[in-house]
Amino acid sequence: MRGAAETSEREERIDLSHVEFDRKLNRLLGDPLPMRELALWLAMSKHQREVAMKRMEALANWKPEDDSGNPAAAALAAGLKKNHFYEMAKAWRAVPSLASVEVLAAAPRARVSEYDDALDAHVTTAFDEVSTDGGVIVNKVAERLATLAAADLNEIPSFATLRRKVLAEQRRRERSAQPGGHLNFDCCAFAMANLDRPERIAFAIIDRRTQLVLGAALGNARQARHGYGLAAVDALRRIGTGSLKGLAWADRLEQTELVTGLDDGLLRVGVEAAWAGLPVVQPAGKPGRYLRRAAGDRMGRMLFLSADRLAKSADGDAREVGDAGDDAARLQVEVEIHNAAILPDLVEDPAPRLSAGLVATLEFFAHRPHHGLSEQSEPS
Known part of the structure; x- marks a missing residue:
């Protein structure tokens, strides 16, 4: 099936090799650990991980073909009734996976509705029929999509569902x-x-033309320079050795816009960038505007909150941001899954050359001297 093949291809593009995890998972689920399993693990709360580990240990240690252990004792070790343990053991023996131990209801993926297959089959036609001279009126495309999909559906989905599908198609078409x-x-x-806290603040560096998230990190909106610095370090890793390393890159970085958050010190970033000889960096925009442009109201399981939540979410102890290892890893999962859906549309290059302007800009925010990746770069 095409859908299954696409899902498999996307999972192969997810790179979480830099993320720390409990090495017991290698013994239980495979070495190297499949990226899908790591994504599931990172999506769990601390309590869910404890339950999952207890169940996996019991399932792995119970080998009825070797007569190794009493099933009642194994079920007790797993914290399950015996009949439930037998059912879980059958699933585990077929596919040893965190999905088999029934702790998470589903893998961390973007929302999928029952209408998605029908809408996917018609959204391209709706776009082609409604758009004229390159212009797109989203509401009109959504109305046409509803008409085209009506033959495949018992009831028409909500306008919000139709609009979400149209906007996703629009983002796909806008990619260069x-x-x-x-x-x-x-x-x-x-x-x-x-999340370990009810809300977090994400800093992200987004490629406007493709909607790829080059780098992301947690931070405090009152210390936005530091947050962007961490995101820039993440971007340098991702384009250098991570999941974006094999792309064909633009010859030059032409423009950068930066949301200052609650850090007034960043209002001068354009002048500082000019002094450093970088391509233009322009302070601009309402918080969240570029993330929403790239992904909509959600990026996978992440729900973007209104701009006025920035201050409230920034009021936590700064040490909580520094110690947020699990939440930082959860953010990485969503970035990788988001990017994996885009990468099949882009051109690959076995010997990519990054523009000096791109690398220098990232290194400027990461507080690194201009070297390393730039050695393989062309002048901007």
Whole structure:
């Protein structure tokens, strides 16, 4: 099936090799640990991980073909009734996976509705029929999509569902073949299941043309320069050795916009960038505007919150940001899944050359001297 093949291809593009995790998972689920399993693990709360580990240990240690252990004792060790343990053991023996131990209801993925297959089959036609002279009126495309999909559906989905599908198609069409020509630095408060705090603030560096998230990090909106610095370090890793390393990049970085958050010190960033000889960096925009442009109201399990939540989410102890290892890893999962859906549309290059302007801009925010990746770069 095409859908299953696409899902498999996307999972292969997810790179979480830099993320720390409990090495017991290698023994239980495979070495190297499949990226899908790590994504599931990172999506769990501390309590869910404890339950999952207890169940996996019991399932792995119970080997009925070797007569190794009493099933009642194994079920007790797993914290389950014997019949439930037998059912889980059958699933585990077929596919040893965190999905088999029934702790998470689903893998961390973007929302999928029952209408998605029908809408996917018609959204391209709706776009082609309604758009004229390159212009798109989203509401009209959504109305046409509803008409086209009606034959496949018992009831028409909500307008919000139709609009979400149309906007996703619009973002797909807007992508260019080569990222790295136009950057957006953005920050936004977000909520997500199983965060260690109710809300966090994400700093992200987004390629405007492809909607790839080059780098992301947690931070405090009152210390936005530091947050963007961490995101820039993440971007340098991702484009150098991570999941974006094999792309064909634009010859030059032409423009950068940066949301200042609550850090007034960043109002001078354009002048500082000019002094450093970088392509133009322009302070601009409402928090979250570029993330929403790239992903909509959600990026996977992340729900972007309104701009006025930025201050409230920034009021926590700064040490909580520094110690947020699990939440930082959860953010990485969502970034990788978001990017994996885009990468099949982009051009690959076995010997990519990054523009000096792109690398220098990232190193400027990461507080690094201009070297390393730039050695393989062309002048901007």
